[in-house]
Amino acid sequence: MARQLALLLPFAAVLVACGSDGSPVSGAPSATASSTIAAATATGGSIPSEGARTAGGATPTVSGGTAGSATASPGASSTPGVAASAATSPAVVGPRRVIDLLRVPVGDGKVSTSARAGYVWRCGGGAGGPGGGASVKGPWFNSDGTYNATAKAIVDGAIGWPSSFTASRSGSSRILTGNALPNHVTGRFPIQPSDDAYQYDRNPNFISQQTLAVTLPADPQVAAQASCVSPPFVAVLASGSVVFDALDALNRDAGAWETQDRCAGHPQRTGQYHYHTVTACVADSDSGHSALLGWAVDGFGLFGVRGERGETLTNDNLDACHGHAHEVEWDGRQVTMYHYHATYEYPYTISCYRGTPARLPATGGGAPPPRP
Ligand SMILES: [Zn+2]
Numbered sequence: 001m002a003r004q005l006a007l008l009l010p011f012a013a014v015l016v017a018c019g020s021d022g023s024p025v026s027g028a029p030s031a032t033a034s035s036t037i038a039a040a041t042a043t044g045g046s047i048p049s050e051g052a053r054t055a056g057g058a059t060p061t062v063s064g065g066t067a068g069s070a071t072a073s074p075g076a077s078s079t080p081g082v083a084a085s086a087a088t089s090p091a092v093v094g095p096r097r098v099i100d101l102l103r104v105p106v107g108d109g110k111v112s113t114s115a116r117a118g119y120v121w122r123c124g125g126g127a128g129g130p131g132g133g134a135s136v137k138g139p140w141f142n143s144d145g146t147y148n149a150t151a152k153a154i155v156d157g158a159i160g161w162p163s164s165f166t167a168s169r170s171g172s173s174r175i176l177t178g179n180a181l182p183n184h185v186t187g188r189f190p191i192q193p194s195d196d197a198y199q200y201d202r203n204p205n206f207i208s209q210q211t212l213a214v215t216l217p218a219d220p221q222v223a224a225q226a227s228c229v230s231p232p233f234v235a236v237l238a239s240g241s242v243v244f245d246a247l248d249a250l251n252r253d254a255g256a257w258e259t260q261d262r263c264a265g266h267p268q269r270t271g272q273y274h275y276h277t278v279t280a281c282v283a284d285s286d287s288g289h290s291a292l293l294g295w296a297v298d299g300f301g302l303f304g305v306r307g308e309r310g311e312t313l314t315n316d317n318l319d320a321c322h323g324h325a326h327e328v329e330w331d332g333r334q335v336t337m338y339h340y341h342a343t344y345e346y347p348y349t350i351s352c353y354r355g356t357p358a359r360l361p362a363t364g365g366g367a368p369p370p371r372p
C-alpha cells in the first residue's frame with residue numbers, strides 16, 4: 001500500500017536516519033490530535049480528502065488571461081504535470097513552465113553559499129551530518145537526473161497522536177508552542193521490515209514529542225540582506241510539526257531520496273517528526289492563492305503551491321529564497337507583504353531567509369536536533 005499515488009508525493013522527503021534508535025514513543029498511538037490554533041490566520045489541520053489535493057491532474061485554472069509567453073519546458077506536456085502560470089502579475093516572473101511530476105529534477109548537491117534560485121543556502125555550505133538517509137536509490141529515479149514523484153514508496157501506517165499546538169499573536173510577536181506532534185496521522189516508525197519502503201530507507205527512529213516554543217516577529221520585515229538557513233528547522237506548520245530544508249545528511253535532495261509517510265513526514269534521530277516538502281495533510285484552500293500553511297523562522301508566512309490566480313507555482317515564479325510579495329491575508333487583514341511558497345520541485349520550501357530569523361532555542365526535548 002505504499003504507493004498511494006500522487007497525493008503527497010511530491011512532498012515526501014527525506015530523511016533520516018541517523019542510526020541510533022531514537023527516543024521512545026511518547027504519544028500513545030490512537031488519540032486524536034487536538035491542535036489548537038489560536039491565530040486567526042491558521043488553517044485547520046484536517047486531512048484533506050484524497051481527491052482534492054492530488055497534485056497530478058490538478059491542472060489549475062489560470063483565470064484572468066494568461067499573459068506571459070508560453071515557453072514550454074521540454075517534455076513537460078504529457079502527464080500529470082502541474083501547470084505553472086504565466087506572468088500575470090507583477091509578482092510572477094519567469095517564463096511559463098510546467099513541473100512534470102513524473103520527471104522532477106533531482107536537486108542533489110544544490111547547496112549554495114549565497115542566495116541562489118534553485119539551491120538551498122545552508123549556513124556553512126551544507127555541512128551534512130552523521131546521519132544516514134536512504135540506503136538505496138529507489139526505483140523511482142529516472143536515468144536522466146529526474147525522479148518520478150508519483151512512484152515513491154510511502155511508509156505505511158495511520159497512527160494518531162496527542163498533538164498540542166497553539167499559535168497566538170501577542171503584541172508584535174507570534175508565539176508558537178506545542179509538543180511538535182502532528183495533528184494528523186503518521187506512518188509507523190521505525191519503518192517495519194514488512195513495509196516496502198524498508199527496502200530503500202530503514203528509518204530506525206520513533207516519533208516522540210518535543211518542546212516547541214518559538215517566538216517570531218508577528219509582522220516581519222524584509223532584512224537588508226537575505227541569510228542562510230540552518231538546523232533545526234525552517235518553519236512550523238499549522239499541524240504543529242516542523243519543516244526541515246530540502247537536504248538530507250549527504251546534501252542530497254531529500255524529496256527525491258527519502259521515504260516519508262502519507263503526510264510527507266518522518267522522524268529524525270531525536271524523534272522529531274518533520275517534513276522536507278509540503279504535506280497534503282495541512283489544509284490548503286481549494287482555489288485561488290494557497291492558504292497559509294505555517295510560519296517560517298523569520299516570521300513570514302509559508303503558503304501552499306498556488307499563486308494569486310490559482311496557478312501552480314514553480315521556482316521561476318519565486319525569488320532565490322522561494323518567496324515573493326503581493327497582497328495576502330495576514331492575521332485577518334489584507335496586507336501586501338513578502339511570503340514563501342511551497343513548490344513541487346526542489347528546494348520545495350524555504351531556501352534562505354528574506355527576513356531576520358529568530359534564534360531558536362534548543363529543541364527536541366533538550367537534545368540538539370541533529371540533521372538527518
Ligand atoms: Zn527528514
Ligand SMILES: [Zn+2]
Nearest residue numbers: 307308324341
Ligand atoms: Zn504568493
